Amino acid sequence: WRLSVMMFLQYAIWGAWAPFLWTYLVSKNPGLGMTDMQAGTVFGMLALACILAPFTGGQIADRWVDTEKFLGVVHIAGGVVLFFLSKAHGFGNVSGLMALYCLLYAPTLALTNSIGFHHIEDQKIFGQIRVLGTIGWICAAFILTAWRSVHLLPGYADCLMLPAVLSVIMGVFCFFLPHTPPAKDKAADPLAFREAFIMLKNKNFLIFMLIAFVVTTELQFYYGPTEQFLQLAMKIPGNLTPIVLSVAQAAEFFAMALLLSYALRNWGVRKTMALGTIAWPLRYVVFALAPLGPLAVMKPLVIASLTLHGLGYTFFFVASQIYVDMVSPKDIRASTQSLLALVTLGIGTY
Numbered sequence: 513w514r515l516s517v518m519m520f521l522q523y524a525i526w527g528a529w530a531p532f533l534w535t536y537l538v539s540k541n542p543g544l545g546m547t548d549m550q551a552g553t554v555f556g557m558l559a560l561a562c563i564l565a566p567f568t569g570g571q572i573a574d575r576w577v578d579t580e581k582f583l584g585v586v587h588i589a590g591g592v593v594l595f596f597l598s599k600a601h602g603f604g605n606v607s608g609l610m611a612l613y614c615l616l617y618a619p620t621l622a623l624t625n626s627i628g629f630h631h632i633e634d635q636k637i638f639g640q641i642r643v644l645g646t647i648g649w650i651c652a653a654f655i656l657t658a659w660r661s662v663h664l665l666p667g668y669a670d671c672l673m674l675p676a677v678l679s680v681i682m683g684v685f686c687f688f689l690p691h692t693p694p695a696k697d698k699a700a701d702p703l704a705f706r707e708a709f710i711m712l713k714n715k716n717f718l719i720f721m722l723i724a725f726v727v728t729t730e731l732q733f734y735y736g737p738t739e740q741f742l743q744l745a746m747k748i749p750g751n752l753t754p755i756v757l758s759v760a761q762a763a764e765f766f767a768m769a770l771l772l773s774y775a776l777r778n779w780g781v782r783k784t785m786a787l788g789t790i791a792w793p794l795r796y797v798v799f800a801l802a803p804l805g806p807l808a809v810m811k812p813l814v815i816a817s818l819t820l821h822g823l824g825y826t827f828f829f830v831a832s833q834i835y836v837d838m839v840s841p842k843d844i845r846a847s848t849q850s851l852l853a854l855v856t857l858g859i860g861t862y
Contacts, residue, residue, distance in 0.1 A: 514689055515628050515641050520648035521682040522624045525587075525617070525675045527649030528656060529594075531757050532671035534736045535743070535750070537606075542669075550603050555736055557610045561618035562858035565850040575694050579627045579846065583620055584686035590616040591679030598672035617679075621857060622849035627692050629837040629845060638834050639772035639826070643765055646822075650761040652678070653754035660751050708840075708847040717839060721855050724832055727789050728860030733796070734821060745803050746811045759815055763822030772826055781835045788828030795820040829856070 536543050537551035546554070590613050597609040628641055652674065659670050712718050739757065742748045748756055775784040798817035802810040832852065840848035 515631060516644040517685065518624055518682075518689055519628070519642055519645035520651075521678060521685060522620060522648070523645030524648030524652040525590075525678045525682060526621075527652040527761070528675040528678060529671045530735060531653070531739055532656065532754065535739045536669055536671055538740070544601065544606065546603060546606075550607075552736075554603075554607050554610050555732075556862050557607070557614040558618060559858050559862035561611070561614035562621070562853045562856075562861070564615070565619050565622055565853045565858065577694065579623055579630075579692040579694075580686050580689035583623055583627075583689070584683045586616045586620060586683075587679050587686060588683030591676045591683060594672050594676035594679060598668040598676060618853070618857070619850065622853045623846055625833050625837070625849045626846040627689065629849075630692050631690050635834045635837050636773050636776050638837075639768045639830055642830055642833075643768040646761050646764045646768055650758045650765070653758040653761075657751060657754045660754075705847045705850070707844045708851045711840070711848065711851075714839075720832070720835065721852075723785075723789075724828075724852065725855050725860045727792075727828060728856040730792060730796075732861055734792070741799065742814070746814055747807060748811070756815060757818065760818040760821035760825075763819035764826050765822070767823050767826035768830060772830060775827065776831065776834065781831055781838075784831045785828050785835075788824045788826065788831065791820040791824035791827070795824075832856075 534551055534555060537546045537554055538548060539545070593609055593613040593616065597606065597613060600606050600609055625642075628638060629635060632638060632641065656670060656674055659674060664670070665673055712721065739750075739753045742753050742756060743750055772784075775787070779787075795817045798813055802814045804810075833849065836848050836852050837845065
C-alpha cells in the first residue's frame with residue numbers, strides 16, 4: 513500500500529502542472545504572456561533534467577544513499593521551489609526556477625519505478641501498483657478544477673501552487689517507504705550509470721531504446737498544446753479542461769488495472785508495446801480532422817479520442833519500464849530506469 517500511495521502522489525504532482533503549464537505561460541490575464549519559444553524553453557526544462565538523471569538520481573540511489581531518503585529530501589525541496597515559482601514573473605525568473613525544480617523532480621520519475629520493482633516479486637503486477645499514479649493524475653485535475661472554482665490564493669499560479677503542496681506531502685511520506693539501501697557488493701562498478709550504458713551493447717536493448725526514443729518525440733504535441741486546443745478549437749471552457757483531459761487517464765486506469773497484466777502474459781512485451789505505439793497516431797488523426805467538421809460532431813469525437821492516449825501510455829511506457837527491469841542487473845535498477853528516462857523523457861521529449 514505504501515508503494516501505491518507513493519505512485520499516487522508522484523503522478524498527482526506531475527499531473528497538477530504538466531497539462532496546464534503551457535496555457536498559463538502563453539496566456540495573458542491570467543498568465544505570463546510568454547512567446548511560444550519562451551514557453552517551449554520553460555517546458556523543456558524537465559526533458560533536459562531527465563538527460564542528467566542517470567548521473568544524479570540513478571547513481572546516488574544505486575551506490576550512495578537509501579532511495580526513500582533521497583526521494584524525501586528532493587520532493588520537499590521541490591515543493592519549496594514550486595512555491596516561489598507559482599508567484600514568479602518574467603522569463604528569466606520563471607525559467608531559472610523551473611530548471612532548479614526539474615533537476616530535483618526528474619530523478620524521482622525513475623526512482624519511484626526502481627523502488628517499486630525492488631519490493632515486488634513479479635514485474636507483471638507492477639501495473640497494479642503504478643495505476644495509483646494514474647488515479648493521482650486524475651485527482652489532481654479534479655482538485656485543480658475545484659481550486660479554480662473558488663479562486664483560492666489569487667496571485668499564485670494554481671497549476672504550480674497545488675503541486676507545491678503535494679510535493680511537500682510526498683516528501684514527508686517518502687521517509688516512511690520500505691527501506692531501499694544502495695548496493696553493497698564491493699565488486700560492483702562504483703559508477704552504476706556506466707554499467708547501465710554498457711547494456712546498450714546488447715542489440716535487442718539498443719533497438720528497444722531507439723524505438724522508445726522515436727515514439728517519445730511525438731508525445732509533446734499532445735502534452736503541451738492540447739488544453740489550448742480544447743479551449744480554442746473545441747470551445748471547451750478553461751475551468752472544465754482539467755476534467756476533460758482526465759478522460760485519457762480514466763482509460764489509462766482501465767488499461768493498467770485490467771489489461772496490462774493480461775497483455776504481457778498472453779502477447780508478450782513486444783506485441784504489447786507495438787499496440788501502444790499505434791494508439792497515438794490514431795489520436796492525432798482525429799485531432800487533425802476535428803476543425804474541419806461540425807463542432808457538435810467533432811467535439812465528442814475528440815474527447816473520446818483522448819482515451820487512446822491512456823491506452824498508448826500504458827501499453828508502451830509502462831510495459832517498457834517493466835521490460836527494462838526484467839533485463840537489468842538488480843544492483844543498477846535505478847540507473848537503468850534513469851537511462852530509459854534519459855532516452856524518452858529526456859532526449860526524445862526535448
